[in-house]
């Protein structure tokens with residue numbers, strides 16, 4: 529059964545968490561640093577960036593640099609180039625396992641970024657802050673690239689171009705918004721149809737359907753968009769066995785990975801989003817022990833400081849859409865794991881970048897814009 533059909537409507541807006549005791553643990557967490565405010569860049573309105581070109585049909589660093597500048601000027605990438613990127617990345621992702629193992633060397637780090645939700649100018653700020661992807665400076669974008677914000681096309685094309693360019697240093701997880709029915713309700717379908725011909729939406733969905741659903745860093749830290757499972761005894765091998773190339777089915781392991789949330793109380797309860805569950809600290813502890821893991825990193829919830837720690841610091845939430853939907857006033861954050869000691873995550877907070885005036889929920893359907901869904 530299709531997810532949204534079975535529910536009738538889409539999931540509800542994730543709440544901005546009122547952060548209490550848990551964030552105090554987070555703020556005292558070792559390795560915590562905060563970035564200073566970034567001065568606004570002066571606009572370069574008169575320097576028109578030429579249309580980025582693939583070189584011999586391939587993405588290069590120059591192409592991605594040009595693409596980011598081109599999108600900052602709100603230019604539209606020609607359809608054949610967009611199709612080529614989506615088709616090439618779909619072929620690449622089909623060969624990836626559902627659970628990707630990442631092994632960082634001692635001098636390497638990985639920047640784990642949470643929800644972006646079409647906030648392209650904040651994505652560009654992340655690369656300004658953290659630098660070009662490389663083996664020493666890896667990235668994992670943890671799902672929810674699209675919907676709500678108006679630049680989901682631009683965000684996705686930049687992220688998937690980087691995936692093509694650095695397949696072993698740049699990683700992408702599927703979120704609950706990389707899903708066809710969610711995109712119909714929350715804006716991405718309208719955005720694609722506004723910017724491109726209808727078959728482009730199919731090309732995006734094909735790529736989304738093959739995104740991996742979890743990454744494991746140095747066999748110790750499991751990263752997924754939503755969280756843990758509706759039943760006990762799930763192993764990493766069960767995650768490896770998840771079939772992709774499809775929409776997430778209700779009551780499946782994929783659905784749990786994309787939709788669940790932590791709760792303070794022990795045990796599980798139905799999730800008010802309408803899918804999967806909320807899981808308590810006891811559930812997390814059992815899962816980590818069974819699978820010999822230190823902690824999980826997940827996203828999926830807008831948190832005031834961009835990151836949050838709960839379940840005795842074994843569940844990290846990282847969210848990277850600052851001032852979410854232009855109105856939540858939250859920081860964005862990046863969770864950095866260092867290869868010499870992944871047990872000690874470091875957090876960088878950042879504020880929203882200036883962006884052209886556009887209603888951030890422009891492409892969402894009427895009910896979403898009215899706050900009724």
Ligand SMILES: [Mn+2]
Pocket residue numbers: 643672703704705753827828829
């Ligand atoms: Mn989400």
